[in-house]
Amino acid sequence: MIKPFENKVWLATPTMHGDELTYMKEAYETNWMSTIGANINEVERLTCEYVGCKYAVGLSAGTAALHLAVKLAGVKPGDKVFCSDMTFAATVNPVVFEGGVPVFIDSEKDTWNMDPNALEKAFSLYPDVKTVVMVHLYGTPAKIDAIRAICDKYSATLIEDAAESMGATYKGKQTGSFGNYNVISFNGNKIITGSSGGMLLTDDEAAAQKVRKWSTQSREAAPWYQHEEMGYNYRMSNVIAGVVRGQYPYLDEHIARKKAIYQRYKDGFKDLPVTMNPYIENEMEPNFWLSCLLVDKDAMSKQTRTATEATFEKEAGKSCPTEILEKLAAYNAEGRPIWKPMHMQPIYKDNGFVSCFDTPACEDIFERGLCLPSDITMAEEEQDIVIELIKSCFV
Numbered sequence: 001m002i003k004p005f006e007n008k009v010w011l012a013t014p015t016m017h018g019d020e021l022t023y024m025k026e027a028y029e030t031n032w033m034s035t036i037g038a039n040i041n042e043v044e045r046l047t048c049e050y051v052g053c054k055y056a057v058g059l060s061a062g063t064a065a066l067h068l069a070v071k072l073a074g075v076k077p078g079d080k081v082f083c084s085d086m087t088f089a090a091t092v093n094p095v096v097f098e099g100g101v102p103v104f105i106d107s108e109k110d111t112w113n114m115d116p117n118a119l120e121k122a123f124s125l126y127p128d129v130k131t132v133v134m135v136h137l138y139g140t141p142a143k144i145d146a147i148r149a150i151c152d153k154y155s156a157t158l159i160e161d162a163a164e165s166m167g168a169t170y171k172g173k174q175t176g177s178f179g180n181y182n183v184i185s186f187n188g189n190k191i192i193t194g195s196s197g198g199m200l201l202t203d204d205e206a207a208a209q210k211v212r213k214w215s216t217q218s219r220e221a222a223p224w225y226q227h228e229e230m231g232y233n234y235r236m237s238n239v240i241a242g243v244v245r246g247q248y249p250y251l252d253e254h255i256a257r258k259k260a261i262y263q264r265y266k267d268g269f270k271d272l273p274v275t276m277n278p279y280i281e282n283e284m285e286p287n288f289w290l291s292c293l294l295v296d297k298d299a300m301s302k303q304t305r306t307a308t309e310a311t312f313e314k315e316a317g318k319s320c321p322t323e324i325l326e327k328l329a330a331y332n333a334e335g336r337p338i339w340k341p342m343h344m345q346p347i348y349k350d351n352g353f354v355s356c357f358d359t360p361a362c363e364d365i366f367e368r369g370l371c372l373p374s375d376i377t378m379a380e381e382e383q384d385i386v387i388e389l390i391k392s393c394f395v
């Protein structure tokens with residue numbers, strides 16, 4: 001008999017190492033308890049060095065960075081913007097902050113990210129679009145070369161949401177270095193964290209300067225508070241930056257541990273009718289932020305979802321995300337459905353959606369997929385129990 005976990009097994013929680021406290025304390029002791037200071041300077045420098053971009057601007061959140069990226073792209077009220085469909089809402093909401101209208105692009109099946117074919121089709125349907133916002137979901141790089149080439153062909157600005165993919169590479173190059181304006185996040189559940197925080201990355205010096213200005217209330221050079229542009233209070237705190245600074249040396253270790261978790265699941269499920277979230281082995285190296293599972297079509301039991309609830313019918317030898325998630329929850333382990341596609345969200349139900357498949361890939365992955373406990377602190381013995389629990393769903 002398997003007993004419920006005494007300590008909850010989480011999806012993804014912060015993993016601290018001690019250095020974080022040193023840098024936070026340094027901010028306190030030197031009284032740089034503000035949005036200026038050595039920690040901010042250092043994490044901006046570390047990020048440029050790690051990602052390989054020229055400029056990094058520390059901000060209060062990834063969402064703030066996405067907002068300023070959309071402003072930099074020049075999105076105006078009524079402008080349509082192509083956005084990844086299967087993502088977290090924070091990828092696309094900032095388009096709407098500026099009055100833009102997201103048009104959602106379906107995923108391909110090799111990485112679950114924006115389908116270049118659907119993007120090409122979207123440009124033929126909406127030739128005036130000038131901005132694309134795409135995500136590297138769950139830490140798996142998208143087919144970014146193809147997406148970049150299409151953006152170049154149509155002279156569109158590319159915004160890369162690398163909030164979940166820090167440290168992942170495509171053909172040896174870091175995600176967050178392909179777009180014109182790119183975003184990383186240090187939210188509490190990400191691969192490294194500041195408890196909150198984010199950054200805008202770019203090679204464009206003028207753009208970086210604008211972001212520094214906009215994020216600190218757009219003050220002009222004058223003896224008084226002088227304003228010519230809309231401003232925001234979006235700058236990163238030097239205390240938060242201290243946490244991020246302390247996490248940086250452990251980024252590669254976090255990725256290695258996430259990869260080991262992914263591999264252990266993959267081995268554990270080899271006799272089950274499921275697959276893991278896919279990536280293209282010789283082209284990309286994910287950061288393995290979340291391990292996900294996809295139930296084979298012919299092994300899916302009947303599952304019904306309303307706007308806010310899910311039910312399933314037990315069938316011998318079959319299972320479904322709802323059954324697996326309920327089982328995990330009953331044993332004090334945290335799983336989560338796949339991020340519900342934006343075109344299925346009530347708030348975006350009237351927006352455009354472009355797919356190259358009869359059944360959109362995003363709808364299918366949402367139906368058959370789920371996120372598994374992927375916490376760095378999960379012990380191997382705990383993960384083995386999670387695997388056994390999932391196996392028991394297919395009996």
Ligand SMILES: *Cc1c(COP(=O)(O)O)cnc(C)c1O
Binds near residue numbers: 135163184196
């Ligand atoms: C977390 C996340 C964001 C937002 O980052 P915050 O720092 O939490 O504002 C944006 N996009 C994706 C895909 C994310 O996972």
